[in-house]
Structures are given as C-alpha cells and as structure tokens.
Amino acid sequence: MASLRDIQTRITSTKKTSQITKAMQMVSASKLNRAETNAKSFVPYMEKIQEVVASIALGSKDVTHPMLVSRPVKKTGYLVITSDRGLAGAYNSSILRYVYKQIQERHKSNDEYVVIAVGRVGRDFFRMRGIEAIESITGLPDQPSFADVKEIVRKTVDLFSEGTYDELYMYYSHFVNAIQQDVTEKKVLPLTDIETSGGRLSSYEFEPSPEEILEVLLPQYAESLIYGALLDGKASEHAARMTAMQNATDNAKELIRTLTLQYNRARQAAITQEITEIVGGAAALES
Amino acid sequence: MKTFNVNIVTPDGPVVDTNVELVSAKAQSGELGIMAGHVPMVAPLQIGAVRLVSDGNKSELVAISGGFLEVRPDQVTILAQAAEKAENIDVARAKEAQMRAERRLQDNKQDNVDFKRAELALKRAINRVSVYEGKL
Numbered sequence: 001m002a003s004l005r006d007i008q009t010r011i012t013s014t015k016k017t018s019q020i021t022k023a024m025q026m027v028s029a030s031k032l033n034r035a036e037t038n039a040k041s042f043v044p045y046m047e048k049i050q051e052v053v054a055s056i057a058l059g060s061k062d063v064t065h066p067m068l069v070s071r072p073v074k075k076t077g078y079l080v081i082t083s084d085r086g087l088a089g090a091y092n093s094s095i096l097r098y099v100y101k102q103i104q105e106r107h108k109s110n111d112e113y114v115v116i117a118v119g120r121v122g123r124d125f126f127r128m129r130g131i132e133a134i135e136s137i138t139g140l141p142d143q144p145s146f147a148d149v150k151e152i153v154r155k156t157v158d159l160f161s162e163g164t165y166d167e168l169y170m171y172y173s174h175f176v177n178a179i180q181q182d183v184t185e186k187k188v189l190p191l192t193d194i195e196t197s198g199g200r201l202s203s204y205e206f207e208p209s210p211e212e213i214l215e216v217l218l219p220q221y222a223e224s225l226i227y228g229a230l231l232d233g234k235a236s237e238h239a240a241r242m243t244a245m246q247n248a249t250d251n252a253k254e255l256i257r258t259l260t261l262q263y264n265r266a267r268q269a270a271i272t273q274e275i276t277e278i279v280g281g282a283a284a285l286e287s
Numbered sequence: 288m289k290t291f292n293v294n295i296v297t298p299d300g301p302v303v304d305t306n307v308e309l310v311s312a313k314a315q316s317g318e319l320g321i322m323a324g325h326v327p328m329v330a331p332l333q334i335g336a337v338r339l340v341s342d343g344n345k346s347e348l349v350a351i352s353g354g355f356l357e358v359r360p361d362q363v364t365i366l367a368q369a370a371e372k373a374e375n376i377d378v379a380r381a382k383e384a385q386m387r388a389e390r391r392l393q394d395n396k397q398d399n400v401d402f403k404r405a406e407l408a409l410k411r412a413i414n415r416v417s418v419y420e421g422k423l
Contacts, residue, residue: 041300048296049366052329052357146298146368204357207330208316216315216331216355220368227298 004270007263011256018252024087025245031142032178032238038143039175039231046228053221055203056210057191065214066161067222070190076113077165078103079156079188079226081172081233082122084138089244091173091181091237092121098183099171100129114165116156118230135159142234149230153223160189161219172229173236179243181236188225191218289323293339295349295365302370303349309340310363312356321358328358334410336418337365348373350418352411369411376419385412 057068080099082092107113110131117123117133118140126133137152160168168189173181206213288308295303310321313335332354340346354367388409392402 038299042298044294044301045296045298045366048294048357048364052355052366056329150368203327205326205328207314207319207328212315213329213331213355217329220354220366223368224298 004263004266007259007266011259011263014252014255014259018249018256021245021248021252025242025249028238028242028245032235032242034143035231035235035238036175039228039235042228042231046224049217049221049224053191053217056206056214056217065211065218067189067191067218068214070192071166073166075111075165076106077116077156077159077168077189078113079116079168079170080118080122080126081170081229082117082119082125083233083237084120084140086121087244088237088241089247091240091244092119092125095171095173095183096122096125098185100125102169102185116152116159118152118233134164140230140234142238144230144234146227149227150223153226153230154219156226157189157219157222160222170226170229172233173240175232175235175239178239181240184229186225186229188222191222288343290341291323292362293365294362295337295351295367295370297367297370299369302372303339305339305341307339307341308343309338310356311338311340312351312365313337314356319356321356321363324360325358325363327360329355331355332365332367334407334414336414337370348418348421350376350415352414371415371418373418373421376415378416378419381412381415381419384408385416388412 057065078099080095082095086092103113115126115131115133117126117136120138123133123136123138135152135155137149141148156168159165167187170186170188172184172186174184175181290306290308293303293305293307293310294301308322312319312321313333314330315333316330319330332351334352335350337349337351338346339349350371350373351365351367352369354365354370357364357366388405391405392409
C-alpha cells in the first residue's frame with residue numbers, strides 16, 4: 001500500500017490538473033459561443049452568393065467558365081482543415097484518419113495528389129508520412145476573420161485555375177451540436193453541384209456580360225465555400241475541446257474520490273496500528 | 288421619393304441594412320446609379336466607395352473592396368469581401384497599409400505577382416483613407 005504522503009501528493013497534483021482542465025473547458029465553451037456567432041453571421045453572405053451564382057450559372061445555359069467544367073483528373077487537391085493545438089479529443093485524429101484512408105484508396109502514387117494543410121496538426125501528420133503540404137497555414141486565430149484566411153483561400157482557388165490540380169476536395173469537421181461533430185468531405189472544385197436553395201431563380205441583366213461576372217463571382221463563391229468550412233471547423237474544434245476537457249475534469253474528480261478513499265483508509269490503518277501498539281505496550285507493562 | 292432596401296453583406300457579417308433613395312457605386316464598367324424600380328441586374332464592383340443617399344440629401348459612404356452588386360426590384364444587395372462604413376474605418380491601419388504597399392511597389396517592380404498584389408493593397412488602402420476623410 002502506498003504511503004500517506006504518496007497519496008497526498010497524487011491528490012494534490014490531480015486537483016491541480018483538474019483545475020487546468022476545468023479552466024480550459026470554460027475557455028473553450030466561451031470560444032465555442034463566439035465561433036457559433038461567427039458562423040451565423042456568415043450565413044447571409046453564403047446564402048446570397050449561392051443564390052446569385054445559381055441563377056447565373058443555371059439561368060443562362062450558354063454561359064460557361066473553367067470552374068464549372070469538369071476536366072480529366074490528373075491530380076487531385078486535398079484541403080485538410082485541422083487545429084493547431086491538440087487536447088481536443090478525437091477532433092484531429094478522426095479527420096486525418098479519414099482523409100488518409102481516402103487518399104490511400106484513391107491513389108497509387110504520391111504524384112497523383114497534393115495536400116493543402118490548415119492547422120499544424122494536419123501539416124505535421126502528413127509530413128511524418130513523407131507528404132509535404134504544398135501550402136499550409138498555421139496559427140489561425142480562434143475567431144478567424146475573412147481577412148485572416150484570404151491568402152490561403154485565394155491560393156487554393158488559384159492553384160485550381162492554374163491547373164496544379166483538376167479537382168479539389170475539402171475535409172473538415174462539421175459542427176452539428178456541442179457533443180456531435182461529423183467529419184465531412186466536400187468537393188469544392190469544379191463547381192459541378194451548385195445547390196439552389198429556395199429555387200426562385202431570377203433573370204438578370206448583366207453588366208457588362210455574364211462571362212465577366214462569372215469571372216469575378218465564381219472565385220469568390222469558391223472562396224466563401226472554403227471560408228464557411230473553416231468557420232465550421234473552428235466551431236467543431238472548440239466543441240470537441242470543450243467535451244474532451246469536460247471528460248478530463250470528470251475523470252480527475254473520480255480519481256480524486258478514489259484516492260481520498262485510499263488516503264482515509266491508510267490514515268485509519270495507521271491510527272489503528274498506533275492504538276494497538278500503545279495498548280500492547282501498556283499491557284506489557286502491567287503484567 | 289421612393290425608397291428601397293440596401294444590404295451590404297461580407298463574410299464577417301452584414302454591414303449595412305437600410306432604406307435609401309439612391310445607391311451609387313463604381314462598377315467595373317463605370318459608375319452606376321440605382322434608384323427604386325431598377326431592372327434586375329448583376330454587376331461586379333471595383334474597389335471604391337458606395338454612396339447611399341437617403342432623405343433627399345443625406346449621404347453615407349461605405350468603403351468596398353472587391354465584390355458585386357445585385358439589383359432586384361425591391362432590394363439591392365452588395366456582396367463584398369470587405370466593407371466598412373466611414374466611421375468604422377481604422378484609418379491608422381489603412382495609412383500604414385498604404386505606406387507598406389507604396390514601399391513594396393518601389394522595391395520590386397520586376398516580380399509581377401507581388402506587384403499586382405501590392406497595387407491592389409494600395410488601392411484598398413487609399414480607398415479606405417479617402418472614404419474616411421469623406422473626399423469623393
């Protein structure tokens with residue numbers, strides 16, 4: 001049996017750990033709140049742009065643009081959205097496991113695909129496996145504004161236009177609610193499946209021409225798809241971290257409970273032993 | 288005068304949602320003025336200022352960087368990557384960006400990509416500063 005002092009030390013250190021995890025949980029909870037607000041304020045923009053893109057791309061049949069056309073796939077781009085830091089439960093590992101499996105199933109050689117990594121965990125994961133991400137961004141703030149991610153988002157879309165890859169998939173964790181986040185795969189480019197929400201398509205005058213508008217609009221649309229996923233991923237990250245830290249705190253409490261029980265038992269045993277010794281000693285004197 | 292609703296939306300959230308009589312914006316093909324009852328239209332915008340006129344002569348300026356304008360019979364929507372009302376512009380930051388872009392333009396005239404990017408950054412910065420100062 002461990003000595004009293006040993007148990008005492010373990011109790012203290014576990015208590016300290018649980019304080020930290022508790023604090024992290026609360027921090028993540030408030031970050032999650034903000035992230036949800038951000039994701040919500042992005043919705044009107046996304047809906048609007050989707051509506052306009054749909055009414056132009058579907059409304060006028062004779063208009064076309066390189067981003068709307070599927071071309072033979074020589075190379076595939078994978079945009080993987082992970083976090084910079086760990087301690088978020090299975091958040092990163094479930095995304096990475098899924099992506100890696102997909103990549104291995106679809107491709108035989110490393111020349112058939114490229115990876116773009118958002119977040120340090122993702123970048124390092126691929127580096128460990130000998131896949132260097134062609135673009136990566138780390139150190140994103142917890143509440144990224146569009147200006148923060150503009151660079152990577154634009155580069156991702158440009159790389160498609162330049163022909164570095166012929167299709168682009170995006171992997172991120174979709175925020176369902178605080179306890180559920182789903183790993184999601186989404187094909188971003190080419191824009192073959194433009195959703196028409198609401199279904200009311202208006203016909204427009206184009207100034208100067210539909211082609212030139214698509215030229216501006218489609219990259220912006222693709223960029224906003226990616227930005228939306230980034231916001232979604234951030235919300236999931238905070239939610240995952242919150243749950244993980246909640247579990248850690250609960251576990252620590254449980255551990256403290258068991259240890260306290262052990263400690264009290266040991267203390268009791270020590271006292272009992274002392275009494276027995278005293279009684280034994282007194283009895284020896286009397287006789 | 289007849290008014291209509293104007294929405295300016297960015298990825299970071301809505302910036303403007305008011306009723307106005309006239310919207311004037313700089314499209315890529317030239318200056319556009321839109322009043323109530325305009326034909327439905329879509330036009331890409333230049334980096335520049337959008338002027339919202341209400342109550343006859345009250346006008347408000349909004350700095351817009353990259354985006355487009357959508358006109359519906361009862362509503363005008365501007366979708367921009369960034370938009371700020373004059374009073375919300377961080378002018379110190381814009382001036383700093385302007386100086387940085389100017390320096391970069393002088394430094395590397397040979398690199399095309401960077402040149403273009405610096406040029407755009409300069410345009411955005413100048414636009415913000417001039418909207419803030421109300422000169423336009």
